[in-house]
Amino acid sequence: MSEFEKGLVWMRRDLRCTDNATLTQALSTCREVYVVFVFDTMILKGLPADDRRVAFIHDSVAELARTLADAGGALIVRHGDPTVAIPSLAKSLGVQAVFAGRDYEPAAVARDRFVARSLDDLGIAFEALKDQVIFEASEILTSQGEPYSVFTPYQRAWLKQVRPVDLAPHGRTRDLQHLAVPPNDAEALPSLASLGFDVSEARRMAVPAGESGARQLLDDFLPRMAHYHERRDYPAVRGPSYLSVHLRFGTISIRTLAREAHAAMFQEGDAGSGARKWLSELIWREFYFMILHHYPHVVGKAFKPAYDAIEWASGMAADANFQAWCEGRTGYPLVDAAMRQINQTGYMHNRLRMVTASFLVKDLGIDWRRGEAYFARALNDFDLAANNGGWQWAASTGCDAQPYFRIFNPTTQSETFDPHGRFIRKYVPELANLPDKALHAPWRADAQTLLGGKVTLGRDYPQPVVAHDVARKETLARYAVVKTPAVTGKRIDDVGVE
Numbered sequence: 001m002s003e004f005e006k007g008l009v010w011m012r013r014d015l016r017c018t019d020n021a022t023l024t025q026a027l028s029t030c031r032e033v034y035v036v037f038v039f040d041t042m043i044l045k046g047l048p049a050d051d052r053r054v055a056f057i058h059d060s061v062a063e064l065a066r067t068l069a070d071a072g073g074a075l076i077v078r079h080g081d082p083t084v085a086i087p088s089l090a091k092s093l094g095v096q097a098v099f100a101g102r103d104y105e106p107a108a109v110a111r112d113r114f115v116a117r118s119l120d121d122l123g124i125a126f127e128a129l130k131d132q133v134i135f136e137a138s139e140i141l142t143s144q145g146e147p148y149s150v151f152t153p154y155q156r157a158w159l160k161q162v163r164p165v166d167l168a169p170h171g172r173t174r175d176l177q178h179l180a181v182p183p184n185d186a187e188a189l190p191s192l193a194s195l196g197f198d199v200s201e202a203r204r205m206a207v208p209a210g211e212s213g214a215r216q217l218l219d220d221f222l223p224r225m226a227h228y229h230e231r232r233d234y235p236a237v238r239g240p241s242y243l244s245v246h247l248r249f250g251t252i253s254i255r256t257l258a259r260e261a262h263a264a265m266f267q268e269g270d271a272g273s274g275a276r277k278w279l280s281e282l283i284w285r286e287f288y289f290m291i292l293h294h295y296p297h298v299v300g301k302a303f304k305p306a307y308d309a310i311e312w313a314s315g316m317a318a319d320a321n322f323q324a325w326c327e328g329r330t331g332y333p334l335v336d337a338a339m340r341q342i343n344q345t346g347y348m349h350n351r352l353r354m355v356t357a358s359f360l361v362k363d364l365g366i367d368w369r370r371g372e373a374y375f376a377r378a379l380n381d382f383d384l385a386a387n388n389g390g391w392q393w394a395a396s397t398g399c400d401a402q403p404y405f406r407i408f409n410p411t412t413q414s415e416t417f418d419p420h421g422r423f424i425r426k427y428v429p430e431l432a433n434l435p436d437k438a439l440h441a442p443w444r445a446d447a448q449t450l451l452g453g454k455v456t457l458g459r460d461y462p463q464p465v466v467a468h469d470v471a472r473k474e475t476l477a478r479y480a481v482v483k484t485p486a487v488t489g490k491r492i493d494d495v496g497v498e
Helices: 020-028 052-070 082-093 106-121 153-160 210-231 244-249 254-264 269-294 305-309 316-327 332-344 350-363 368-378 382-395 410-417 421-427 447-452 467-478
Strands: 004-011 029-042 073-082 097-101 125-129
Touching: 004 020, 020 125, 029 052, 029 153, 052 073, 052 210, 073 082, 082 106, 097 106, 106 125, 106 382, 125 153, 125 305, 153 269, 210 244, 210 254, 210 269, 244 368, 254 269, 269 350, 269 382, 269 421, 316 350, 316 368, 332 350, 332 410, 332 421, 350 368, 350 382, 350 410, 350 467, 368 382
Parallel strands: 004 029, 004 097, 029 073, 097 125
Antiparallel strands: none
């Protein structure tokens, strides 16, 4: 028996019909189900007109609309402030409940609270469901009932607790039923131009959009998963899954990916090793979601508050170095190649995210928050929890058992993970004619080698903006004045946020 006559599913980070916990719940408890997506002006207004992520979302929403139409329903599209649009639409449709996937970012939590209160005033229920993680909030705690602050023990607890039911799919596309078409039919999907965006074909993401795009990438990755642990650190090798942007916008479910990895991790040899390593990366994602939930102060502040006392480099020289880092002009080829990759494509290899972050914070001495903000604007797969967690990990201010004196050597990283310079030559073509040995540190090359490679340092390619060995000593001194602290941030339940 249905609990509600009519329900409304508000899709946000779950742009799919397959294995969608929110949609499944609504279809199982309502006689009629409407579906809506809101192009949120509160988010869009802060983005550049050529933001490739909006084009990806637009393409994914278009596919979602077609899938719903083929199943006998329709996608209602709104462009505005969801705190106004959702209660207004729910009232006009006469629904008794609004369903949405639970979000964990502080701004989203505040938004949903406001919407829930507005709906409550109208006598309409608001049901938020877990969908974008396997385990959320306080589902995994220490034996003392506290959230984990270090990844490895969290991962052990995650693996010990997970069961097949946790990874089981929530409904299938062919199970769609009770979908309803609004009385005045669904509005046409607005064009990118009408939303205020103009994204050229050259500017668009290289990855295909929508559920079909996610499935295509997963099918490509599964035969390669066995070698993930061997290839994942090499940016010139096709090692990653390239599914992070799909996870970010929910065009594929985390259950689908975790189920594939978990099933393969028990195989012998490379197959099991690759799967275990990939599953570990998915668990890292959940770990950072959990941290954001329990310690919302990490948005803007160090997870370990004592590190907020660090005196970061500032002034004109620091600003010039930051600009050089942003534009890929540091004089360190691997760092510059990585920054040019993110600027050109919106994608950056995970190993290079660590290298570039370490370089900004520990070679240039620049506040990690400046780098975090830059990545937030540039990354296709930007996710607040993961981006913040990764930057604080690199800055040694976050959830990391390693001490602050872990400092990546950009030249050693280059020699190790791009030994033949394939990645560097692609994104720093002015160095393409240098031999491999000189490519990673061209300032060390003799005049004859540089001449043969058609490189004049300071003209064709910059001299290093800092000397790594000198910068390393300065960083050790900068951090040494801060006593290694215990975690003192307030948990989210201490401040009354659910």
